[in-house]
Each structure stands twice: as structure tokens, then as C-alpha cells.
Amino acid sequence: MNKQIALLLVGLLSTGATFGAxxxxxxxxxAAAPTKEQVADIYLGKSRAYTPLDQTEASPIRAEFYxxxxxxxxTQVKSAWSRxxxxxxxxxxxxxxxxxxxxxxxxxxxxxxxYIDRSALDATVKAALALN
Amino acid sequence: MKRKMRDAARALALLxxxxxxxxxxxxxxxxxxxxxxxxxxxxxxxxxxxFRSSWRQTRGAGKSxxxxxxxxxxxQANVNFNSTFSAVGQLLVRNRDGGKRLQVEWxxxxxxxxPWLDLRAGRMVLPVFLLSDxxxxxxxxxxxxxxxxxxxxxxxxxxxxxxxxxxxxxGGTHFTLQASAGTTKADLVLFGAKVNAxxxxxxxxxxxxEQGNWTLRVxxxxxxxxxxxxxxxxxxxxxxxxxxxxxxxNGKALVQAEYVRRRTSDPGAVVHIDMNxxxxxxxxxxxxxxxxxxxxxxEPVGSSLRALGLSNTRTVAAGxxxxxxxxxxxxxxxxxxQSNGFNFVNEGPAFFASAFSSNPRKVNVFTLLADFVF
Numbered sequence: 001m002n003k004q005i006a007l008l009l010v011g012l013l014s015t016g017a018t019f020g021a022x023x024x025x026x027x028x029x030x031a032a033a034p035t036k037e038q039v040a041d042i043y044l045g046k047s048r049a050y051t052p053l054d055q056t057e058a059s060p061i062r063a064e065f066y067x068x069x070x071x072x073x074x075t076q077v078k079s080a081w082s083r084x085x086x087x088x089x090x091x092x093x094x095x096x097x098x099x100x101x102x103x104x105x106x107x108x109x110x111x112x113x114x115y116i117d118r119s120a121l122d123a124t125v126k127a128a129l130a131l132n
Numbered sequence: 133m134k135r136k137m138r139d140a141a142r143a144l145a146l147l148x149x150x151x152x153x154x155x156x157x158x159x160x161x162x163x164x165x166x167x168x169x170x171x172x173x174x175x176x177x178x179x180x181x182x183f184r185s186s187w188r189q190t191r192g193a194g195k196s197x198x199x200x201x202x203x204x205x206x207x208q209a210n211v212n213f214n215s216t217f218s219a220v221g222q223l224l225v226r227n228r229d230g231g232k233r234l235q236v237e238w239x240x241x242x243x244x245x246x247p248w249l250d251l252r253a254g255r256m257v258l259p260v261f262l263l264s265d266x267x268x269x270x271x272x273x274x275x276x277x278x279x280x281x282x283x284x285x286x287x288x289x290x291x292x293x294x295x296x297x298x299x300x301x302x303g304g305t306h307f308t309l310q311a312s313a314g315t316t317k318a319d320l321v322l323f324g325a326k327v328n329a330x331x332x333x334x335x336x337x338x339x340x341x342e343q344g345n346w347t348l349r350v351x352x353x354x355x356x357x358x359x360x361x362x363x364x365x366x367x368x369x370x371x372x373x374x375x376x377x378x379x380x381x382n383g384k385a386l387v388q389a390e391y392v393r394r395r396t397s398d399p400g401a402v403v404h405i406d407m408n409x410x411x412x413x414x415x416x417x418x419x420x421x422x423x424x425x426x427x428x429x430x431e432p433v434g435s436s437l438r439a440l441g442l443s444n445t446r447t448v449a450a451g452x453x454x455x456x457x458x459x460x461x462x463x464x465x466x467x468x469x470q471s472n473g474f475n476f477v478n479e480g481p482a483f484f485a486s487a488f489s490s491n492p493r494k495v496n497v498f499t500l501l502a503d504f505v506f
Contacts, residue, residue, distance in 0.1 A: 037304060037344060046306045046342045048247060048299060057458070071383035075420070075455045082505050083272040086168055086208060087257060087265035088220035088238065 023065050024121050025129035026103065028110040033128035040070045042113060043093065044077070045084040050113035052093040053102050061099070065115045068131040160214045169205040170270040172463075172501020173197040181479035183469060183497050185277050187287045187320045188228035192477050193497070200227035202277055202501050206237065206268055218242045224268060228319075237268070237290055250297040258291045259310050259338035262349045262377030262390050270503030274386060274453050276465035277499070279411040279428035280475050281447055282392055286353070286373050291316035291334055305343040312336040321477055324484070327362030331355040331371065347379040358396070370397045371405075386415045386424070395434075406434030415453070422453040430472045437473075441488035445470035451499075459506060465499040 025039055027050065034042065034050065041047035043066065055062045057074070066077050081092040096102045099116035106112045107124040114125075121127060174193035176183050182192030185201050193201050204226035212218045224237040240254030257265045261283060266272045268289075293314015300307050313335050320327045333356040341348045355371040377390035391410040408431040415424030426449045432442040451465035469475060473487040476495070486493040 040344075041306065041342075047301060049301065075458060076383065076417070078458065078505070079272050079461075082168065082269055083266040085166060085210075086206070086222070086269045086272070086505075088208075088210065088222075088240070088242065089265075091164065091210065 022118055023061060023068065023115050023131040024118050024127050025069075025113065025115050025131065026106050026121070026125040027113050027128045028106060029124070029126045030110055031113075031126065033126060034113065036069060036129055039113070039129060044070055044072075044080050045090055045092070048090075051109065051111045053105055053112055053114040054093040054095045055099070055102060055115070056095055056097065059098070061115070061117060065131065162212045164210040165207070166210070166506065167205070167207040168269045168271060168503075168505045170202050170501055170503045171199075172202040172276070172499060173199055174201040174497060174499045176469075176498070177496045178483070178493075180483040180493075181471065181476035181495070183495060184475065184477050185280055185284070186228055187284050187322065187474055188318055190321050190326075190477065191227075202270075202499065203227070204268060216244055218244070226268075240295075248299050252295040252297065253293075255290055255292050256295055256312070258286075258288055258316060258334075258353070259312070259336060259351060260286045260288075260353050260373055261351075261375060261392070262347075262379065262388070264289070269505070270463075270501070271459070271461055271505045274415045274422055274424050275413065275426060275449070276451055276463045276501055279413075279426055279447060279449075281428040281430040281445070281472070282390055282409040282411050284474060285392065285394055285407055285409055285430075287318040287320055287329060288316040288331060291331075291336075293334070305341055308340045308342075310336070310338040312338075322362075323473065324479075325362050327360055330359040330361070332357035332359060332368075345380055345382045347377075347381075349375075349377045351375050372396070384417050386413075386417075386422075388413050404434040404436035406437065407432050420455040422455075423451070424453065425450045426467075430474075432472075440473070441490075442473050443490055443492055445472040445492050447475075456502075460502055460504045462502050463499070465497075467497045467499075468494050469497050470494050 042050050042052050063074050066072055084090045099120035102114035102116050103120055103125055106114045175197045176193055179194045182194050184192030206222055206224045208222040210220050219241045222238040224235050238255050240252045240256045242250055242252045244250050291314040295312040298309045316331045318329045336353040338351040353373045357368050358371045359368050372395045375392035379388040389412045393408045396405050411428035413426035415422050429446045431444045447467055447469045449465055449467035454462045456462050471487045471492045483493055
């Protein structure tokens with residue numbers, strides 16, 4: 001039931017997104033939902049509006065997420081972050097083991113943002129954006 | 133200088149030790165240890181002069197491959213004491229400043245007093261160019277090296293002092309403003325003479341605006357008490373350096389251009405190191421491959437450099453970046469470099485003289501290197 005509500009929410013929030021979306025961008029239930037452009041800026045280190053959380057480098061969802069949101073592959077993303085890291089401006093997103101771990105971390109932190117597999121979505125977090 | 137470096141190295145080690153300890157003792161404290169580097173060889177089609185990547189290099193590449201032009205190694209320690217206080221130290225090993233190989237590039241403490249304001253003190257990057265802050269991190273850029281016509285003409289890369297960095301978002305655009313004040317030094321070789329540049333009162337403003345695929349940067353660095361010591365003593369002068377740069381990168385195509393101008397006022401009117409320089413570069417990514425091309429131009433202006441006979445010169449470069457592994461990029465670059473009196477060192481008499489003629493010598497330069505991060 002919760003899952004259906006959440007999915008409905010995703011459909012309403014992300015105009016143009018279909019229900020076939022595999023990756024859901026999530027934030028804390030009390031947080032405002034960012035746009036796709038904002039998500040790209042957050043994950044490329046340009047915006048500090050949220051604290052981004054990553055999945056492991058080897059996970060397929062990570063490559064797909066960055067390609068869909070930023071139009072960049074993981075090498076390019078790494079290159080962009082190396083610019084930020086080696087200037088002391090910031091650190092790349094913290095890596096968590098899987099979608100369940102990301103969901104748990106986002107549910108516990110009003111400033112956090114993450115991306116998870118649709119199958120892991122429930123009402124403990126707010127679905128902000130569906131990527132398809 | 134040696135002692136300074138040793139002290140700084142000790143401080144870095146202490147930071148590491150402190151944080152390693154802290155990581156166990158306190159969840160709020162964390163530390164990270166990272167590095168970057170470049171290993172590369174450069175060769176040219178002449179032995180009449182040596183091509184160099186910085187005015188701070190006393191030797192460069194000729195007909196036989198030289199490893200010193202681009203090779204470098206940097207290690208960095210980041211320590212977060214809590215959500216407000218952090219520290220960053222970076223040691224850099226490269227060929228410059230007359231062979232002082234190990235240098236403390238940065239060592240600063242930072243306080244994030246509000247989410248939009250960071251205050252820093254110590255040794256920090258001097259933001260005089262679009263890519264100043266990541267200039268040594270070859271992995272972060274598409275080309276083998278930043279065009280020397282532009283990136284050489286301000287020799288100092290870091291400064292000792294204080295900096296305030298403010299962030300704000302406005303209508304989807306992210307602004308970062310850096311205000312800096314301090315001092316810096318650099319050991320140079322100019323026209324065959326060893327010169328020490330001592331910038332005593334340095335002030336800098338740097339504004340970066342980022343929106344989507346666009347980045348725009350404008351900056352102004354003013355030095356009120358530049359003292360140059362070397363072959364010909366020059367009275368203290370003011371040194372004004374301004375630049376504007378723009379990047380468009382949509383993930384596939386990259387276009388970038390930058391224009392800088394340096395003006396010096398010298399009451400004794402001995403030397404005016406006045407110059408303009410710019411480059412335009414573009415590249416296109418095809419999977420792991422990225423071919424690119426760069427045109428850069430150097431224009432000496434004002435009475436002094438023109439009176440010496442220096443002409444406008446250019447470099448045309450083409451290259452290929454290959455992302456061989458996740459953390460390693462291999463780059464090959466071929467370029468035609470025109471001598472501008474600064475970009476070559478240890479010149480023979482005929483080669484040296486050509487820079488002060490209307491038709492400076494052109495040299496083909498070949499570079500093969502690997503950039504990595506860890």
C-alpha cells in the first residue's frame with residue numbers, strides 16, 4: 001500500500017516520467033523535492049543544497065544514474081570530482097552498500113539525497129524524481 | 133626554505149597522525165588521504181633550446197625525451213575535525229624553482245562558519261586562472277598541459293595568507309566568490325637570468341558562476357609591492373592581473389576559452405612586464421576517447437617588451453585523451469610552439485635572438501603522458 005502511494009507520488013511529481021522508471025531519487029520526507037537539474041548540480045559538486053549519497057562504484061545503478069541525470073559517464077564524473085577534491089573544496093558523495101542502505105540513511109537525515117532501485121522504495125522516504 | 137618545508141611536512145604528518153587517532157576516538161572526526169600525479173615524456177625537433185611548461189623551470193625538453201617538463205606527484209590530506217573545522221595539506225613534487233623538488237603547495241585550516249561562508253588561513257591556491265585550483269591535477273583536464281602562453285605568465289600558484297569563500301545560489305546559478313590577501317614568492321629564469329619574484333601585498337578577487345553546462349569565471353589579482361631581485365634590480369612595482377574564462381561542457385562536447393592581461397606599473401620605468409594572452413580549446417568525447425585541439429596566443433604589450441623586439445606568438449596543439457582505466461588517463465599531444473622569449477630555456481644565441489625578431493622560431497613539441505588519481 002505504502003509502495004503504491006509512493007509510486008503515485010513519483011508519477012505526480014515527475015511530469016513526463018513513466019511508471020517503468022527503474023531509479024528513484026529520494027529525499028527525507030520533510031525535504032523539498034529537487035529538480036533533475038538540481039540533482040545533477042548536487043552530484044557534480046556544484047550545489048551544496050543537499051548531502052548526496054552514492055552507491056558503490058561497481059554497482060550498475062550508479063553508472064545508469066549519472067548517465068541519466070548528468071549525461072556523463074563515471075570517468076567524467078570522477079574527473080569533475082577530482083577538481084573539487086584536490087582544491088580542498090569538498091569530498092565526493094559518501095558510498096553506501098546498496099539501495100536499502102541509501103534509503104535508511106536518507107530516512108534519517110533531512111539534508112540527505114540518494115538514488116535507489118524502485119523496488120526498494122517505501123514511505124520512509126520521499127520520492128523526488130523518477131529516472132527512466 | 134628547506135627548514136620551512138621540513139616543518140610543513142612535519143605538520144602534515146602530525147595532521148595525519150592526529151586524524152588517524154581521531155578516526156578511532158571520535159565519530160565526528162574523519163580524515164582522507166588522496167593523491168594525483170602525471171608521468172610523461174616531452175621531446176622536440178630541436179636541440180637549439182629547451183621547451184618548458186613554466187617560467188619556474190630551469191631546464192626543459194630537447195630532441196631526446198625529457199621527463200621533467202610535466203611529471204609531478206601530489207599527495208593531499210584532508211582532516212575534518214567536526215562539521216565546522218577542517219584542514220587540508222598538499223605536498224607537490226615537480227621540477228621547478230631551480231630544482232627544489234618537494235614543495236608544500238598548500239597547507240591551510242578552514243572554518244565553515246555558515247553553510248555559505250568558509251574562512252581559510254595558511255598556504256592556499258592563488259585563484260588567478262579559470263583552472264588555477266586544479267592546474268596540477270592533469271586527470272581533471274582534457275589536455276596534456278594548460279597552454280603555457282596563458283598559464284605561465286603568472287608564475288605564482290599559491291600564496292600565504294587568508295581567504296574568505298562565499299557560496300550562493302541564485303535562480304539555478306551557483307556563485308562562488310573568493311577574496312584573498314597575503315604574500316607569495318617564485319624563483320624564475322627569464323632571458324637567461326635567475327630572478328626572484330617577491331609579491332609582498334597581494335589581494336585577489338575571484339568570482340565563479342556555474343549554471344548547467346556553463347562555467348564563467350572572472351578574477352582580479354593586484355600586488356602592491358612586487359619586488360624582483362636578479363640580474364637587474366627593479367624598484368618595487370604594482371602588478372595587476374585580470375582574467376576572464378568560460379567553459380561549456382555538455383558531457384560530450386567541450387569548448388573553453390580564457391583571456392588574461394597582466395599590467396605592471398614601475399615608477400623607475402625599467403621594465404614593464406605587460407602582456408595579454410588567450411586560448412581557445414575544444415574537444416569531443418567518443419566513449420573513452422577524446423580528441424581535442426587548442427590555439428593559444430601571447431601578446432607582449434607596452435613599451436618594455438615591445439622595445440626588446442618581442443612579437444605576438446602562437447601555439448597550435450592537437451591531442452587525444454584516452455581514459456585507459458577508471459583512474460588513469462593517457463594523453464598524446466602534438467604542437468607547434470612559437471618561441472616568445474619565455475617558453476624556452478637554455479637557448480642557443482640564434483634561437484634566443486629569434487624571439488626578439490619579427491619572425492620567432494617555431495618548434496614541434498611531442499608529449500606522451502599518463503595522468504592518474506588515487
